[in-house]
Amino acid sequence: MKHTLQQVFRSGKFIFGFSILVAILLIVIIYPLVIPDPPLAIIAQGTFFEPGIYVNVYDSIIAPKYTLNLEGAAAKRIASRLNSDDRLAMKEWLVAVGIPEDEIDIEDTALLLELWETHFDPKTQIAGMTNARRNYYIRLNASLEGLLATEAAIIAVKNPTTGALEEKSVVAQSDFVNANKVANVRLLPLGTDNFGRDVLTELIAAARVSLQIGFVAGIIATSIGLTLGLLAGYIGGIVDDIIMFFTNLFTVIPGLVLLILISFSIGQERRGATTIAIVIGLTSWYWTTRAVRAQVISLRNRDHVNLSKLSGHSIVHIILNDILPYIASYVVMAMILQISSAILAEAGLSILGLGPRTTEVPTLGLMMNWAMIYYAHTLGKWWAYIPVLVTIALITFSMNLMNTGLDQVFNPALRD
Amino acid sequence: MAERKVCLSGSGLTKIYGFGRTRTVAVDHVDFNFYEGEVISIVGESGSGKTTLAKMLLGLTSTTEGEIYFQGQRRDISTQRKKLEYWKNIQAIFQDPFSSYNIFNKIDAVLLDCINMRGGHGFPRAKKVEMMTEACSFVNLKFEELTNKYPFELSGGQMQRLMIARIFLLMPKILIADEPTSMIDACSRATILDMLMGLRDEIGMTIIFITHDIGLAYYVSDSVYIMEKGKFVEYGTADEVILNPKEPYTKRLINDVPKIYEEWDLSTV
Numbered sequence: 001m002k003h004t005l006q007q008v009f010r011s012g013k014f015i016f017g018f019s020i021l022v023a024i025l026l027i028v029i030i031y032p033l034v035i036p037d038p039p040l041a042i043i044a045q046g047t048f049f050e051p052g053i054y055v056n057v058y059d060s061i062i063a064p065k066y067t068l069n070l071e072g073a074a075a076k077r078i079a080s081r082l083n084s085d086d087r088l089a090m091k092e093w094l095v096a097v098g099i100p101e102d103e104i105d106i107e108d109t110a111l112l113l114e115l116w117e118t119h120f121d122p123k124t125q126i127a128g129m130t131n132a133r134r135n136y137y138i139r140l141n142a143s144l145e146g147l148l149a150t151e152a153a154i155i156a157v158k159n160p161t162t163g164a165l166e167e168k169s170v171v172a173q174s175d176f177v178n179a180n181k182v183a184n185v186r187l188l189p190l191g192t193d194n195f196g197r198d199v200l201t202e203l204i205a206a207a208r209v210s211l212q213i214g215f216v217a218g219i220i221a222t223s224i225g226l227t228l229g230l231l232a233g234y235i236g237g238i239v240d241d242i243i244m245f246f247t248n249l250f251t252v253i254p255g256l257v258l259l260i261l262i263s264f265s266i267g268q269e270r271r272g273a274t275t276i277a278i279v280i281g282l283t284s285w286y287w288t289t290r291a292v293r294a295q296v297i298s299l300r301n302r303d304h305v306n307l308s309k310l311s312g313h314s315i316v317h318i319i320l321n322d323i324l325p326y327i328a329s330y331v332v333m334a335m336i337l338q339i340s341s342a343i344l345a346e347a348g349l350s351i352l353g354l355g356p357r358t359t360e361v362p363t364l365g366l367m368m369n370w371a372m373i374y375y376a377h378t379l380g381k382w383w384a385y386i387p388v389l390v391t392i393a394l395i396t397f398s399m400n401l402m403n404t405g406l407d408q409v410f411n412p413a414l415r416d
Numbered sequence: 417m418a419e420r421k422v423c424l425s426g427s428g429l430t431k432i433y434g435f436g437r438t439r440t441v442a443v444d445h446v447d448f449n450f451y452e453g454e455v456i457s458i459v460g461e462s463g464s465g466k467t468t469l470a471k472m473l474l475g476l477t478s479t480t481e482g483e484i485y486f487q488g489q490r491r492d493i494s495t496q497r498k499k500l501e502y503w504k505n506i507q508a509i510f511q512d513p514f515s516s517y518n519i520f521n522k523i524d525a526v527l528l529d530c531i532n533m534r535g536g537h538g539f540p541r542a543k544k545v546e547m548m549t550e551a552c553s554f555v556n557l558k559f560e561e562l563t564n565k566y567p568f569e570l571s572g573g574q575m576q577r578l579m580i581a582r583i584f585l586l587m588p589k590i591l592i593a594d595e596p597t598s599m600i601d602a603c604s605r606a607t608i609l610d611m612l613m614g615l616r617d618e619i620g621m622t623i624i625f626i627t628h629d630i631g632l633a634y635y636v637s638d639s640v641y642i643m644e645k646g647k648f649v650e651y652g653t654a655d656e657v658i659l660n661p662k663e664p665y666t667k668r669l670i671n672d673v674p675k676i677y678e679e680w681d682l683s684t685v
Contacts, residue, residue: 307510314496
């Protein structure tokens with residue numbers, strides 16, 4: 001046993017897969033301890049906020065100010081409001097209204113703006129220009145206002161009795177706040193989703209629930225499959241015939257179809273994560289049964305089993321001591337595969353809207369489902385679904401890699 | 417040879433595997449009387465049904481037809497309890513020592529099973545160790561060196577000797593030795609055979625010796641049964657059968673035994 005473990009942990013593939021899985025498990029366990037936010041709390045008003053650091057504007061006005069005279073700060077400010085595409089578009093307009101092309105230098109912001117102010121008129125009709133394009137120019141023109149201003153901005157508060165504005169503070173262009181001194185800064189590494197939830201917190205909770213579903217379903221499927229396989233293989237005869245009849249029934253019915261029908265008939269209200277795990281477990285045991293049965297049949301006429309019989313051991317003792325240890329490695333491998341396929345099955349069901357009900361816990365499949373029905377993919381909100389895909393891929397990849405590693409250890413024909 | 421008592425006999429014993437096109441008759445209506453205290457050899461080439469017959473005699477495979485009589489009584493192994501009683505009287509050594517042991521059990525466990533089977537459950541540990549040591553020393557193994565070892569850490573010859581130690585502890589009336597020396601190198605072979613014969617003298621059991629080597633059969637046995645395609649084609653005492661064979665199959669088997677002093681004629685093989 002110890003020897004086998006040593007061998008297993010010498011396989012590079014197994015170690016790689018195992019470390020990925022352990023890393024995922026650690027993150028899933030430790031993250032909620034560090035950041036105990038409820039994963040389904042809606043924090044954002046609006047959908048799909050981009051990933052980034054969110055700094056409270058009000059708090060940063062109150063926060064102590066530092067003056068930093070940085071070179072290029074003004075240029076950066078201008079660039080953030082007027083990018084190179086906009087500059088090209090402005091040149092296009094100016095050329096269209098008759099300015100010679102060589103007089104326009106799009107890098108010289110002051111000159112460009114001067115030309116723009118004198119020549120731009122939204123009423124000008126330019127041949128071949130669509131309405132959408134014209135609206136773009138109007139928006140662009142509005143955003144250019146005060147672009148080159150260098151004066152400080154004034155923060156004012158409305159006096160509740162007189163209604164007059166009273167100057168509160170002045171914000172100069174070279175004023176900075178230290179982000180550490182701002183009371184409210186929120187890091188949203190993966191932005192928010194369609195409901196306004198923090199995607200990272202939600203993703204980690206979802207990975208946890210999905211792994212739980214995978215483990216529960218995997219254990220159920222493996223234990224049913226193992227028990228039936230051992231009985232069918234060792235006892236044989238009529239028991240074998242009956243068990244194989246049901247196993248074959250399950251084999252010919254496509255698993256996903258069965259899963260969809262059962263999920264649908266349970267109804268949305270009673271479909272929790274555990275129910276889904278049990279349903280997945282109860283519909284995926286059959287191939288373990290077939291595989292275990294085949295292994296047991298090849299074992300049951302071995303000499304050591306015969307010797308055990310001759311030594312007067314009971315059937316239970318023989319199955320547990322002379323058959324089970326010989327197929328244990330295989331069963332572990334089958335279980336890993338069952339877990340990873342259960343995670344995929346849950347994702348598949350949830351994408352179709354047949355997963356656990358949506359109010360309690362997120363799962364990886366549910367996150368995919370939400371991203372899909374709120375058009376995250378067509379809107380280009382990658383942070384709502386790509387991290388989920390990567391997580392699913394990583395979990396199943398690590399498990400399949402572990403399996404390949406184990407296979408190489410236990411199956412000498414595959415060793416490098 | 418005045419009073420030869422029959423200890424195991426069979427009438428019309430048949431085993432058929434499969435059905436339809438895959439139907440194979442492994443053992444075909446064989447009748448035999450094995451006498452107490454003798455060494456009986458069953459000789460035949462691979463696939464002649466020797467091992468199937470052995471398994472039927474052991475009760476590890478069901479019989480398709482025919483009856484087996486043990487000490488004059490019809491054998492009854494319908495329940496686990498009756499099987500256990502039967503297996504106290506009839507034991508086996510298998511062909512391949514490497515696959516005969518459960519690789520997850522230590523050697524002590526193998527021997528302890530035998531003591532327990534002979535009703536030694538309640539023995540104090542010291543007595544069990546003493547019994548195991550005695551059994552091991554009978555086959556020239558040192559029990560102290562074997563404790564906490566796994567069977568696969570031994571050599572093939574040692575494993576097969578451990579099998580004999582097992583039989584020493586079990587003291588069955590009949591031992592079925594299914595080609596016990598065919599996987600062993602030639603030097604260990606004679607040792608194993610000598611030990612088997614020594615054990616027979618010690619506890620007075622009947623040995624049913626299954627082999628493909630007719631020379632070996634002649635060397636060890638009192639009676640020889642020649643098996644061809646599931647049938648006993650010729651049987652009698654070793655001298656009768658081997659020195660004066662009647663069947664062409666027997667003659668062929670005898671000719672197939674290589675003789676060191678003659679040039680081999682491979683064209684007839």
